[in-house]
Structures are given as C-alpha cells and as structure tokens.
Amino acid sequence: xxxxxRVRGRSVAAxxxxxxxEDPERVFLIFGDRRFxxxxxxxxxxxxxxxxxxxxxxxxxxxxxxxxxxxxFVISMFAAAKLGxxxxxxxxxxxxxxxxxxxxxxxxxxxxxxxxxxGTDYLQLFEGFLTSLPDLQYLVTVGEEDLWYDDRIYQxxxxxxxxxxxxxxxxxxxxxxxxxxxxxTSGTMGKPKGVALTHTNLxxxxxxxxxxxxxxxxxxxxxxxxxxxxxxxxxxxxGTMAAGASLVLQERFQPAEALALIxxxxxxxxxxxxxxxxxELREPLRSKYDLSSLRTGIVAGAPxxxxxxxxxxxxxxxxLQVAYSLTETSSTAAMTCAxxxxxxxxxxxxxxxxxxxxxxLDLDGTVLPVESxxxxxxxxxxxxxxxxxxxxxxxxxxDQDGFFLTGDLGIVDEEGFVHIxxxxxxxxxRGGFNVxxxxxxxxxxxxxxxxxVAVVGLPHEVLGELVCACVxxxxxxxxxxxxxxxxxxxxxxxxxxxDLVRFFDVFPxxxxxxxxxVELARMVSADESSRRP
Numbered sequence: 001x002x003x004x005x006r007v008r009g010r011s012v013a014a015x016x017x018x019x020x021x022e023d024p025e026r027v028f029l030i031f032g033d034r035r036f037x038x039x040x041x042x043x044x045x046x047x048x049x050x051x052x053x054x055x056x057x058x059x060x061x062x063x064x065x066x067x068x069x070x071x072x073f074v075i076s077m078f079a080a081a082k083l084g085x086x087x088x089x090x091x092x093x094x095x096x097x098x099x100x101x102x103x104x105x106x107x108x109x110x111x112x113x114x115x116x117x118x119g120t121d122y123l124q125l126f127e128g129f130l131t132s133l134p135d136l137q138y139l140v141t142v143g144e145e146d147l148w149y150d151d152r153i154y155q156x157x158x159x160x161x162x163x164x165x166x167x168x169x170x171x172x173x174x175x176x177x178x179x180x181x182x183x184x185t186s187g188t189m190g191k192p193k194g195v196a197l198t199h200t201n202l203x204x205x206x207x208x209x210x211x212x213x214x215x216x217x218x219x220x221x222x223x224x225x226x227x228x229x230x231x232x233x234x235x236x237x238x239g240t241m242a243a244g245a246s247l248v249l250q251e252r253f254q255p256a257e258a259l260a261l262i263x264x265x266x267x268x269x270x271x272x273x274x275x276x277x278x279x280e281l282r283e284p285l286r287s288k289y290d291l292s293s294l295r296t297g298i299v300a301g302a303p304x305x306x307x308x309x310x311x312x313x314x315x316x317x318x319x320l321q322v323a324y325s326l327t328e329t330s331s332t333a334a335m336t337c338a339x340x341x342x343x344x345x346x347x348x349x350x351x352x353x354x355x356x357x358x359x360x361l362d363l364d365g366t367v368l369p370v371e372s373x374x375x376x377x378x379x380x381x382x383x384x385x386x387x388x389x390x391x392x393x394x395x396x397x398x399d400q401d402g403f404f405l406t407g408d409l410g411i412v413d414e415e416g417f418v419h420i421x422x423x424x425x426x427x428x429x430r431g432g433f434n435v436x437x438x439x440x441x442x443x444x445x446x447x448x449x450x451x452x453v454a455v456v457g458l459p460h461e462v463l464g465e466l467v468c469a470c471v472x473x474x475x476x477x478x479x480x481x482x483x484x485x486x487x488x489x490x491x492x493x494x495x496x497x498x499d500l501v502r503f504f505d506v507f508p509x510x511x512x513x514x515x516x517x518v519e520l521a522r523m524v525s526a527d528e529s530s531r532r533p
Contacts, residue, residue, distance in 0.1 A: 051163030059084030084171025115143025194388035223271030
C-alpha cells in the first residue's frame with residue numbers, strides 16, 4: 001500500500017494507532033540511550049491525553065509545545081491529536097516578547113515546556129505568563145523539579161502516571177477541515193503569522209515526501225534538527241511514522257555528534273537544511289566516521305547551489321534530493337527524485353508532489369506560459385487553511401483560483417521542473433535593473449574558497465540599491481573582496497556584480513536555519529555607516 005493511501009482520510013491520532021497496532025515492537029524514536037517503540041509512544045500519548053482531559057482540555061483547544069528535540073515533544077503532539085486539540089510548536093530560543101505574542105495570539109490553554117534548557121529557566125518564565133495571559137490555564141514541565149506547590153503547574157511524568165489506563169472520549173475529527181497545528185512563521189518579512197494546518201495537510205504532504213525517497217520500515221532517519229519546524233513535524237515525525245521507520249533525535253545540532261550518531265545507529269536517510277550539511281562537511285574529523293550506511297537524504301528550507309548538492313552527494317550523503325518547502329504548504333511542494341535526469345536533480349527543485357499544482361504568475365496576476373519568470377503559486381492538499389485569526393492576511397496570499405502566492409520567483413520548464421530564482425521581496429533594483437540575489441549567490445558559491453554566501457540590497461542615493469555579497473569563507477581560506485568581484489565578472493552582467501563584499505564568520509539564522517537577510521542587511525548598513533568619516 002502506498003503511504004499516501006495509508007494516511008488518506010485519517011487523523012494524526014488514527015494514523016499512529018494503526019501503525020502501533022501493526023508494528024507495536026518496532027522502534028519509533030531513538031534519543032540518547034532511550035528507545036521508544038510505536039506501541040510505547042501510542043500508550044504514552046494515550047496516558048497524557050487522558051490526564052489532559054481530566055484538566056478540561058478538549059477538542060479545538062490549543063496546546064503550545066515549547067520543547068527541544070526530545071521524545072516528549074512527539075508524545076505530546078500525539079496526545080493532543082487524540083483529544084482533537086491543536087498544537088502550537090514554539091522555538092525554545094524565542095525571546096520573551098515573541099513567546100508572549102504567540103501564546104496570546106493562539107489563545108493557548110496549556111504549555112508543555114522544558115523546566116530548564118540552554119540556560120533558560122522556563123518554569124519561572126511561564127509561571128509569569130500564567131498570571132498575565134488569561135487563556136493560559138496550565139503549565140506542564142519536563143524536568144526533575146518538585147511542583148507540588150502549584151495546582152496549575154504539573155510535571156510531565158506525573159501526568160503520564162496519573163493518566164495511565166484511564167479512558168477518555170475519542171474526539172471526532174474531520175481530517176480535511178479540523179486543524180492540527182498552528183506554526184508561526186519566522187517573521188523575517190514582518191510580524192509572525194500563524195499558519196493553520198489540518199491533519200490532512202500535514203499527513204498527506206509527509207507521506208508524499210517520504211514516498212519520493214522510498215522510505216521503508218527498515219530505514220533509520222536523522223536530521224530533524226528542529227521538531228517545531230514544519231519539515232521536522234511533517235516529513236520528519238509524521239513521515240517516519242507513516243513509513244514505520246525509526247527516527248534518531250539529537251537535542252541540539254552539533255556536527256561532530258551528528259556524524260557519530262549516523263555511524264552508531266547506521267542511519268540510512270539524512271534530512272537537513274543546507275547549513276546542517278555545510279557544517280558536517282566542514283567538520284575536521286569527518287573522515288574518521290563511517291557514514292557508509294547513508295543511502296539518501298533530503299535538503300530543504302533554504303536555497304542551495306548545484307555545486308553544494310554535488311559535493312554533499314560525493315562526500316557525505318549519496319543520492320541527496322532537493323525539496324522546495326514552505327510552512328504554508330505543510331513543507332514540501334516540489335522535490336527531485338532519484339529517477340529524474342541528473343542535471344534536473346542538481347539544477348532544479350524537482351517537480352510538484354503528485355496532487356500539487358504549481359503555476360507562474362506575472363506581477364499583474366496573469367498566468368504565464370512555461371519557461372517564463374514570475375511568482376510561483378501552489379494549489380493542492382498540502383496548502384494551509386489560512387493564517388490563524390488573520391482573514392485579511394489570508395485573502396492577500398490566495399488568488400481567485402485558490403492558488404497560494406509563495407512570494408518566490410521562479411520558472412517551470414517544459415518538463416514540469418521548478419527552477420527557483422529568489423524571493424520577490426528580496427529582489428534588488430539597482431539603477432533600474434532587477435538583480436536576483438540567487439543568481440549572484442550561485443556564482444559566488446561556486447568559488448572554492450566560499451563556504452556560504454547571501455546577497456542583500458543596501459539603500460543608495462543614486463542607484464537606489466547596491467548589491468552587497470556577504471561571504472563566509474571556507475575555514476583557513478584567504479580571499480579578498482576584489483577576488484570575489486573578479487570571479488563574478490564575465491559570468492554576470494555588469495549591473496549584477498557585487499558593489500560591496502563583506503566577510504562573516506557566521507550568518508544570523510532563524511530557528512529553522514535560514515539566513516536572516518533583513519538582520520544581515522542591517523548589520524552591513526551599520527558597518528558601512530561606521531566607516532564613513
């Protein structure tokens with residue numbers, strides 16, 4: 001049975017129940033020395049759901065998950081699914097104002113959080129929110145502290161114990177209509193928006209994605225570096241479950257430890273954003289690890305050059321596939337496959353998942369023919385219901401035919417393969433000419449001394465904007481800005497050449513590993529201002 005058929009018409013809870021009945025003893029999660037079978041995850045999720053039901057949590061209530069890449073996140077999301085509740089995954093590194101905004105906007109009734117993580121006392125932080133946020137009723141913490149003193153704060157393991165063996169009403173779910181998750185975008189282009197995704201949105205996309213790499217029960221998956229991100233939640237957790245495979249979790253991504261985990265658990269499938277693969281390639285001791293178990297992987301979440309894809313395939317993860325992923329499309333909208341021509345696997349993001357449609361629009365909304373450059377739009381089972389509690393924002397991103405306007409500039413070629421050029425809002429207009437950052441980045445990335453690059457526009461009185469190339473050199477490499485400019489000359493039109501080249505040790509990144517371009521542009525602008533007399 002195809003994986004998409006396995007999850008069709010099912011809720012997230014029903015999909016787990018079916019898998020647990022079929023493979024109760026198969027290992028689902030691996031975290032350090034802990035292993036959880038499908039049967040154990042099902043039982044723990046049911047116990048937690050029963051305990052939360054006793055606290056009054058019902059169908060449609062929002063449960064915020066502010067946890068690192070721990071098994072407790074996975075158990076909590078399935079517990080919420082059993083109640084028909086809606087999860088709100090949060091980045092543990094969000095600031096206090098960001099957390100407060102998202103909890104208030106989502107009207108979360110419960111937060112499940114770490115007590116302490118990465119130097120932050122979440123117990124104290126969320127205890128304060130209990131008094132300032134009227135919708136927030138309970139805090140559930142993962143940790144060791146004795147919480148007997150507060151009847152609104154519970155320990156995760158205590159709730160599991162109290163709910164074990166207890167019955168609770170099974171929620172009636174319409175997978176196509178009922179929400180399962182509200183994921184907040186990173187907000188690099190404005191205020192965060194809550195992307196409302198149904199059970200079908202996430203399960204369908206997860207199943208179609210892992211079908212593309214033939215994920216099977218004997219596979220071991222690694223690379224879900226952020227469980228709160230749409231790819232980690234969808235293809236990562238739900239995709240692994242749909243296939244009946246095993247998922248190795250790493251609390252915080254560290255390249256050397258990641259390579260050791262791949263060797264130890266004989267990982268066969270490696271996911272990651274480009275930053276993950278770049279840092280693994282850069283790891284000085286990489287050659288000492290046996291990575292021969294890897295058979296394929298998926299890179300998604302940010303643009304990647306063909307040279308980098310080729311290098312990852314040769315040196316790290318064979319048969320790596322490239323996915324075009326958006327939060328609003330429940331992760332994967334298009335993806336390359338092993339059966340595609342090699343040049344298409346390297347130079348495109350593949351074709352739309354079966355059942356998804358992608359077409360290209362002109363700036364005035366006119367549908368463009370093949371091989372035309374314009375804004376990519378997507379329609380299909382993975383596309384979100386809308387932005388939570390923001391009907392105005394939602395209306396602005398859908399056209400009259402129900403296609404979601406991605407904001408990405410690209411081309412669909414005659415064979416249906418999608419080519420990404422860049423973000424519409426990242427377009428640089430220099431002296432009246434359009435400069436697409438991705439085109440310049442691809443050229444600079446091909447330089448052997450360049451590890452990573454991001455091209456941003458800076459305001460200029462005469463030209464409107466300048467082209468600034470921000471470069472992270474390969475460790476130990478010596479390279480100058482003039483060399484970068486010369487490297488571009490001849491391959492790019494004169495107006496596309498970088499006006500400025502600035503070097504960085506690392507780029508500011510979002511929680512999901514994307515470059516914060518707005519912040520990068522601000523940093524360069526501030527540096528330029530300080531250089532002026």
